[in-house]
Amino acid sequence: MTTTPTQTTRAPARVATALIVWFLGSALGAGVLLAVQPMIGLDPELFVLVMLAPAVGAAAAWPLIRGREPWATPSVSSQRLATSLLVALAVVVAYFVVVSVARGSAPTVPSQVGGAPVAVFILLQALGALTEEIGFRGVLLHGLQRWLSRPVSAIVTGVLFGLWHVQYYGLPLLQLAAFILGAVVLTLTMAYVMTGSFWQRMATCTLIHLGANLALAFVGDDKVQMTTFAAAILAGGLVAALFAYARRH
Template sequence: MDGRTSRGRVALFLVLAFAIDWVCWVWAGSQTGWSVAEGSGPWPVVLPLTMFGPLVAALVVRVVPGADVPRGWRPRVRGNVRWYVVALLAPSVLTLLGALVYFALVSGSFDSAATAYAQAAKAQLGAHGSRVPMLMVAQFAFAMLVAPFLNMLFAIGEEAGWRGFLYPALRGWLPRPAAMLATGAIWGLWHAPLIAMGYNYGTSYPGFPMVGILAMMLFCMGFGALLCLLRDATQSV
């Protein structure tokens, strides 16, 4: 597909990917007071299902007469085990590094006793104070070793669209770094209606919602670049 995908097909993909999910999100928001209440209303169903919007868009573009078959939609574990290990561990490592940088810059916000976490664990799970450290370790291990495989069932809906179709299509017109950043920026902008309804960052920060949308775009550009590198290394999303 690289270098042969027409601008018309990319435009069709973007229109479909944005329209499918934005319509769903606006409808869900109208049912919950324009707030992403993840545990109420239609959101528990809408959020995971709309992750497949980019996949649906890519499939539609694929069946348009004359379209070539997208590459990278099949796992390619053989010969790429090390890259799959990187993909499994890198998000957690980057999260820890980000936390270290944050607390180094905003040292006053660090709480070695994890008071807020302990209170939440006690309120939600009835955890005794002495069990909180073990609970933290268990949740961290779950997040690193189990959650990625559960989330993969839904994340493939996004990855098949953004890294499986859009990124290699943009590689046909743009240098590799520019294609990575452009894919990430578009991916971040796709989240705009959710951010405008308080998803990820809430609604009380200065510059709401534009600052939140920009922050999401910057995050997706950075994290998306890592995903693009892994996609190039494995030839698979």
């Protein structure tokens, strides 16, 4: 289909509008979900409702996003998607190895978390990872690539994703900086591992995100410094880079 000059002129404005709608929808959703959490008595250790907010913003912006550039990306074969998921799994293994070494023992998987079976906890964490990925690595990262290169878009998205986690603002400055660095490297890793359509990319990103969360959860947040977390994320990024190098050569 031929793109007319009018369509080309309107595209940046549409993308900017979509990102603004996403941000406002996410912020409003976060406020509502933070208020709802104590009302329903949901243990934050089990699931934090605010993780759903980025997807709320994405739903609000969806009419501006669906099937349109820069979010419309072609699907890849199941084999290529499987390769992407295998690399993501290798990245997750690196997270667990580094955290385990830093702790001095293997992560411990509890039978229950927040009064619920650990299987329920993992499913809820997967849901939360998916909804955050839809917003940040789905809507925001791809939208920024309308103006910025992929690495710069990933860095900006990573910083904003780190700042989204306001619960860490009380950390010492070095620990907070380490967490934001980890969020940036996490996003860079995802940007170069994910491939295919919107939902194929979300599958890869969700696996990496879930792995990072579980690597922390199964050793206890109070036992893992954010500097250790950042080291684990850097190790995962190195694993992804080595796989990419191997594929090229």
